[in-house]
Amino acid sequence: MGKPGAYLSVKRQVGGYRPVEERINDYSEVEIQLSEEDRMAQASRCMDCGVPFCHWACPIANFMPEWQDRLYRGDWVGAWAVLQDTTPFPEFTGRVCPALCEASCVLGANDDPVTIRQNELAVIEKAFNLGLVVPQPPRKRNGKKVAVVGAGPAGLAAAWYLNRAGFSVTVYEGDRKVGGYLRYGIPDFKLDKNFIDRRVTIMEAEGVNFKTRTRIGQAPYAFGTRGMDSEVVDPKVLETSFDLVLLTIGARDARDLKAPGRELSGIVQALDFLSQQNRILGGEHDEGIAPITAYGKRVLVIGGGDTGSDCVGTANRQGAKKVTQIELLPKPPEHRPDSAPWPLWPTVLKTSSSHQEGGERLWSINTKEFRGAAGTLGSVLACRVDWKMENRRWAMEEIPGTELEIPADLVLLAMGFTHVVQGGAVAGLELETDERGNIKTRGTFHTSNPKVWAAGDAKNGASLVVRAMAEGRAAAEAIISTL
Numbered sequence: 001m002g003k004p005g006a007y008l009s010v011k012r013q014v015g016g017y018r019p020v021e022e023r024i025n026d027y028s029e030v031e032i033q034l035s036e037e038d039r040m041a042q043a044s045r046c047m048d049c050g051v052p053f054c055h056w057a058c059p060i061a062n063f064m065p066e067w068q069d070r071l072y073r074g075d076w077v078g079a080w081a082v083l084q085d086t087t088p089f090p091e092f093t094g095r096v097c098p099a100l101c102e103a104s105c106v107l108g109a110n111d112d113p114v115t116i117r118q119n120e121l122a123v124i125e126k127a128f129n130l131g132l133v134v135p136q137p138p139r140k141r142n143g144k145k146v147a148v149v150g151a152g153p154a155g156l157a158a159a160w161y162l163n164r165a166g167f168s169v170t171v172y173e174g175d176r177k178v179g180g181y182l183r184y185g186i187p188d189f190k191l192d193k194n195f196i197d198r199r200v201t202i203m204e205a206e207g208v209n210f211k212t213r214t215r216i217g218q219a220p221y222a223f224g225t226r227g228m229d230s231e232v233v234d235p236k237v238l239e240t241s242f243d244l245v246l247l248t249i250g251a252r253d254a255r256d257l258k259a260p261g262r263e264l265s266g267i268v269q270a271l272d273f274l275s276q277q278n279r280i281l282g283g284e285h286d287e288g289i290a291p292i293t294a295y296g297k298r299v300l301v302i303g304g305g306d307t308g309s310d311c312v313g314t315a316n317r318q319g320a321k322k323v324t325q326i327e328l329l330p331k332p333p334e335h336r337p338d339s340a341p342w343p344l345w346p347t348v349l350k351t352s353s354s355h356q357e358g359g360e361r362l363w364s365i366n367t368k369e370f371r372g373a374a375g376t377l378g379s380v381l382a383c384r385v386d387w388k389m390e391n392r393r394w395a396m397e398e399i400p401g402t403e404l405e406i407p408a409d410l411v412l413l414a415m416g417f418t419h420v421v422q423g424g425a426v427a428g429l430e431l432e433t434d435e436r437g438n439i440k441t442r443g444t445f446h447t448s449n450p451k452v453w454a455a456g457d458a459k460n461g462a463s464l465v466v467r468a469m470a471e472g473r474a475a476a477e478a479i480i481s482t483l
């Protein structure tokens, strides 16, 4: 276990962020890492609890106490060995995971939890620096062929495990590069895309065959794919050429806001905005497509979640004149509410690095109308709302006389995603969808088509990187034991 009693003397210490005035001028990662000594001291705070709720809360079930112990002792190699037993890509979750584990850390019941996420990142980066993370191709192939459609974290995780188990894996990706929302959603200041490339290079060396710019099925392609120039392949071809097809195509049908004036220019989906910035930084140029820029504009972000926060950070970096973020729901509490006692995940007010960089946040605000002149947006009419419990359901009510007009030249719609993009691969493979519009599965990952399985956001709806990775791993394990 960690150092007995260390939690009494060693306080939680996080790396923090680079100064706002520095980081706002670039797109490099904002988070600072602690020294190795400080990191080991942080790991010493782990109490090796009888019931490790951190492990219970982690979707991919990492063995937190075991690798904290090794880290505390300076056994970085051992810590990495334990970590990589359960997770394929700790360098992604170490950077962007909301750390469900930390909300369930027993120390967090009456003190500050162990810095598990940052410890994870330190361990995997040290492993890369020590040259431990090298290609390990399977000794022999088993003659089975699997097509993975979609190279987000779910597809990458599935491909990682299947390939190592000896399957011949081809990953079809409609976009230009691999990564899904890791690459074309999450901004570079949270996740540098070189870390995706580093992992993909290893996977290629191990024998995974990536076919990018190859879209399976002719779907009304989802957001974040402006300038897509992919080849379209009939999904039926995959069905006949592979032993199994695993769909990991994400939940990319973005929610829209059908208020009057929606047709005005200057109202765009958050993902069109975010992915464009990531593409520019990645050296991709979408010729012939009008750029969306926040430079010099009054920007209104509609949606108070993580995507909205990423829009705030990106708009500020692009030189927005003013950034306002509005949310329909009430302001969350600052501390864990009684309705979500430890060790449950609490919905509390989150102030991200992007929020620290500037902008105003408003809660309980409903959008009523987009206003403008000559086809161009000029402002948004909104009002304050009250939330009441009626028949055991929350109901929203406009508060009379609270209308406000927010000046805006650019509105970014960041209201989440409804479900998988239907049509295309889903229709082409004749898959049933569930009541929420995602790919319907029976038992674990089987869809209504016996040769097609589904995993990740495409099956569960929009969620988290760690859940997508966990699904990819579990789907691979199920395929390994079935085929």
Ligand SMILES: Cc1cc2nc3c(=O)[nH]c(=O)nc-3n(C[C@H](O)[C@H](O)[C@H](O)COP(=O)(O)OP(=O)(O)OC[C@H]3O[C@@H](n4cnc5c(N)ncnc54)[C@H](O)[C@@H]3O)c2cc1C
Residues within 6 Å of the ligand: 096, 097, 098, 149, 150, 151, 152, 153, 154, 155, 172, 173, 174, 175, 178, 179, 180, 181, 182, 185, 186, 187, 214, 215, 216, 217, 219, 248, 249, 250, 251, 252, 271, 274, 306, 307, 310, 424, 425, 455, 456, 457, 458, 462, 463, 464, 465, 466, 468
């Ligand atoms: C802006 C933004 C920020 C986020 N920030 C975080 C965060 O900080 N932390 C966190 O944990 N989660 C975050 N998320 C959520 C997280 O990124 C997703 O839950 C996760 O990426 C889902 O993984 P996936 O593999 O299921 O799907 P995706 O990542 O959506 O990948 C699906 C892939 O399939 C491809 N595809 C789709 N259809 C086809 C087709 N027909 N043929 C070929 N390819 C196809 C797509 O191009 C894409 O590459 C964020 C999401 C967004 C949008």
